[in-house]
Amino acid sequence: MSATLGALLRRLQPDWDIQVFERLEGPALESSDAWNNAGTGHSALCELNYSPRTADGDVDISKAVSVNEKFQVSRQFWSYAVENTILGDPTEWIRPVPHMSFVAGRDGQDYLRARYDKLAGHPLFPGMGHTTDFAELERLVPLMARGRSAEQPFALSHFENGTDVNFGALTRQLIKYLTRTGTEVHYQNQVKDLERNSDGTWRLTVANRHTGDERTIDAKFVFVGAGGGALHLLQKSGIPEIKGIGGFPVGGQWLRCTNPELVEQHQAKVYSQASVGAPPMSVPHLDTRVIDGKKGLLFGPFAGWTPKFLKMGSFLDLPSSIRLGNLLPMANIGLTEMGLVKYLVTELAKNHGARVDTLRDFVPSAQDGEWEKVIAGQRVQVIKPNG
Ligand SMILES: Cc1cc2nc3c(=O)[nH]c(=O)nc-3n(C[C@H](O)[C@H](O)[C@H](O)COP(=O)(O)OP(=O)(O)OC[C@H]3O[C@@H](n4cnc5c(N)ncnc54)[C@H](O)[C@@H]3O)c2cc1C
Structure with a gap:
């Protein structure tokens, strides 16, 4: 920033x-370090939380359109910056990587089809593909097809023009x-x-x-x-806008695979849906990363917990951010956001085997020893005073 x-x-x-x-x-x-985030220049091509299902069964794409527009503005700035030698070699930080959305089950198929029908004709979402055919799954994402039953219903939407950003x-x-x-x-x-x-x-x-x-x-x-350090500094500044605002840290963890044989079988960022009650930050995804010219895979995020607001922060970050004004909104979260609390408790209880089990929804043939745990960046969930 x-x-x-x-x-x-x-x-x-x-x-x-x-x-x-x-x-x-x-x-x-x-947070901006390459392995501390997923490197998806959020363009809403694959992130399903930007195109939720509405109560009447329709799909609302308004957020997806506004997120995509913002990413195009970033790209315009980067293009300008490269042309004017503000930035150097762009292949050091941006690469084409297809973006895909994957869902399982008949209900998921209906939703993804409805989303495809809404987005496919929109000028910001050109070249969108959609399939429920297993042979296509094998062709597009072989690692996800291997070991999966061809009878199991699924749907996959895909864009060739997605990016991986370092x-x-x-x-x-x-x-x-x-x-x-x-x-x-x-x-x-x-x-x-x-x-x-x-x-x-x-x-x-x-x-x-x-x-x-x-x-x-x-x-x-x-x-x-200051990323996670911003709340403390804004509190010190005394600006009225920060009154009543609190922060709650949620750590991120990945499973990472650098085995070239497996890495070569997956060339995409594939996003699915968050489980019920879980926050959008928990949407599971399997990503191709290109970092310092080397390809790798990451899967996650899984939640971790420490009271730090920065990965290299202090254990006092959370307690020292509590003020009279934000105490009540923060306490309220524990009472009203049971979905978030349940999500955190379930996540924290997971060991390596349970994490690889979750990965098997994406990569049915995944073996525990092929994937290692890495600690991603720390996020601070903003808690607003009024709801
Ligand atoms: C697990 C995970 C996955 C993510 N995936 C994506 C993704 O796929 N796509 C995406 O777009 N975003 C993603 N994000 C979010 C993205 O990483 C962050 O929004 C972004 O990197 C934040 O950039 P920033 O400059 O605001 O903060 P940072 O990169 O954290 O920079 C803040 C800097 O301020 C410094 N600082 C803090 N306090 C002080 C102080 N008091 N004095 C001096 N310096 C200070 C810190 O050391 C740090 O260098 C992800 C985040 C996480 C945690």
């Missing part, structure tokens, strides 16, 4: 003095552009405090994590692009 905004500002206001403070030793080591590599290129155009980027510098001066400007207190030294910096504008 900060690298993108910095690049846009450099372009629009080249004379502005911009400084970036990052608490870690390099850029994009938290947001970490993209961030590093944007930061390079920022530094070569005069932006100061300070690593191992943690913003500890943020308060408003009497003239409306901001005062930041920044600690050098290497030496322990603290200093203050005054700025006209501050962009808090």
Whole structure:
């Protein structure tokens, strides 16, 4: 977020003095690191939570259209940035990978067909394919077909023009552009405090994590692009918009496979549906990843739990974010969001074998030893004061 905004500002206001403070030793080591997210440039080609079924059995595609439009805007910016040498070699961070949606059962077939009928004629969703034919499944995603009964009803929608994005590599290129155009980027510098001066400007207190030294910096504008670290900083800023807002951390874990023989049998990002009550962040998917030129597969996400708001955060992150104003909304979640609570408890109880069992819905022939657990990024679910 900060690298993108910095690049846009450099372009629009080249004379502005911009400084970036990052608490870690390099850029994009938290959520934007390649293995800490699934690298799907969310374009709603395959994510079914953006096109839910309505009460009358129809499919609502309005969210899918708005998400897709936003991704096209990102692509326009990236194209512009490549043409104008803001960004370097795009193959380091964006690759074509087909996007697919897979559902099992007759009910799933009806839903996916209805979704296909709604999206297929839309200009933002060109070249959409759809099949319930097992031979097509074998051709498109052989790893998912192997060991599966040809009698079992399923449906698969697919787009050839999906992408795999390495947001970490993209961030590093944007930061390079920022530094070569005069932006100061300070690593191992943690913003500890943020308060408003009497003239409306901001005062930041920044600690050098290497030496322990603290200093203050005054700025006209501050962009808090701190990911999981944002809630604390916004609370310190005292802005009225943050009153009553809380955060609840949900960790992410993947199963990863780097065995070239298996990796070669799957060339797609395949999304299915979240189980009942589970949040959209839990939608299971099997993804081809291309990271530093090497292909791998990931499956998940599975939920983990720690009170940290950042992967490399502190165990005090959750308790120190609790205020009088957000205590009630946070307590309410435990009472009203039983689906989320049940999802978390079930997820936390899973061992490696149970995770590979879940994977077998996608890859029936999966063996425990072929997949390893990796810890993905940490997410902070925003809890709003009013519902
Ligand atoms: C399991 C998982 C799967 C995901 N899959 C996808 C996906 O497929 N597609 C997609 O588009 N998105 C996905 N996401 C979401 C995506 O990864 C994040 O939305 C995105 O990376 C957030 O970028 P950011 O710049 O806001 O935060 P980050 O990349 O986390 O950057 C925040 C930075 O701020 C720094 N920081 C924090 N506090 C301070 C402080 N006080 N002082 C100085 N520096 C500080 C951190 O060290 C970090 O470097 C996924 C996330 C997870 C966890």
